[in-house]
Amino acid sequence: MPTSTGVPKPRSHSQYTRYAQCGEAYKLERVEKRPSDPAGWFVQGTAVHSGVEAYERSGRTISRAAAVDHYQQAWERELAAGLAVQSDTSQWMTGGFKSGTKDLSDRRQLGEHQVIDYIDYAEQSGESIWIAPDGKQAIELPFTIHLGEVPVRGVIDQVVQTPYGLTVRDIKTGTKKQSSALQLALYRRAIWDLYNIDITWGDFFTCARQGRSPRKGSPTEPYDLTRIDQHWLESQYAAMDAAERNNVYLANPGDHCTPCGVRRFCKAKGN
Numbered sequence: 009m010p011t012s013t014g015v016p017k018p019r020s021h022s023q024y025t026r027y028a029q030c031g032e033a034y035k036l037e038r039v040e041k042r043p044s045d046p047a048g049w050f051v052q053g054t055a056v057h058s059g060v061e062a063y064e065r066s067g068r069t070i071s072r073a074a075a076v077d078h079y080q081q082a083w084e085r086e087l088a089a090g091l092a093v094q095s096d097t098s099q100w101m102t103g104g105f106k107s108g109t110k111d112l113s114d115r116r117q118l119g120e121h122q123v124i125d126y127i128d129y130a131e132q133s134g135e136s137i138w139i140a141p142d143g144k145q146a147i148e149l150p151f152t153i154h155l156g157e158v159p160v161r162g163v164i165d166q167v168v169q170t171p172y173g174l175t176v177r178d179i180k181t182g183t184k185k186q187s188s189a190l191q192l193a194l195y196r197r198a199i200w201d202l203y204n205i206d207i208t209w210g211d212f213f214t215c216a217r218q219g220r221s222p223r224k225g226s227p228t229e230p231y232d233l234t235r236i237d238q239h240w241l242e243s244q245y246a247a248m249d250a251a252e253r254n255n256v257y258l259a260n261p262g263d264h265c266t267p268c269g270v271r272r273f274c275k276a277k278g279n
């Protein structure tokens with residue numbers, strides 16, 4: 009276990025992964041507070057989560073049109089936040105050759121489709137949202153726990169009753185394959201700390217795609233989260249926390265530079 013002096017800072021999965029991916033990006037975004045370039049995928053991701061959350065919170069009673077309405081409202085809010093940073097949508101990040109304006113238009117339509125497709129999946133899945141022992145619906149469930157001495161905060165998208173048992177689930181609107189189940193292992197730990205319930209399984213719900221290779225949304229194969237050692241996870245957060253509080257920020261240029269919102273401030277890219 010890494011040793012460290014001083015008081016650990018509150019951490020999160022996104023802090024941990026961003027720091028591990030590129031320390032320079034972490035410093036620019038979270039220490040120097042540089043404004044991150046907006047991108048349609050952020051707007052889409054938040055808006056789809058909002059539509060799905062509204063549907064599940066209603067006990068699956070609201071109509072598709074009502075769920076889409078929640079989606080559209082969240083879209084407008086997130087769009088306005090992005091426009092406050094960059095008012096010219098053609099300059100928004102896209103990760104490709106498409107203009108930001110066209111990307112936003114495509115994503116708005118795709119996100120609406122993803123919400124409706126999610127409802128189609130939920131209705132025929134045989135799965136249901138778990139009700140926690142304290143009566144809370146396990147949707148967008150906030151937590152603050154301690155991994156060793158490090159406080160870690162987060163929000164669990166869903167805990168789902170599946171035919172094979174309780175499953176922690178994170179909803180992904182993008183096409184990127186998840187490189188690990190560390191996020192889900194953290195959520196497993198959170199459910200244990202909150203409710204003393206040990207969840208074995210986790211998955212990522214990959215939302216529908218359109219275009220050249222359309223497909224319906226569905227969960228990945230379940231991950232056996234007991235295979236990720238919780239003591240090791242604690243040591244990872246302890247290491248990240250100690251290194252960050254000692255101002256260790258290593259740039260790590262790579263494929264992830266393309267969607268990096270602080271790229272224009274990055275000295276590793278010659279800026």
Ligand code: SF4
Nearest residue numbers: 030033261265268274
């Ligand atoms: S552009 Fe690449 S190297 Fe620079 S901060 Fe972003 S991810 Fe890191």
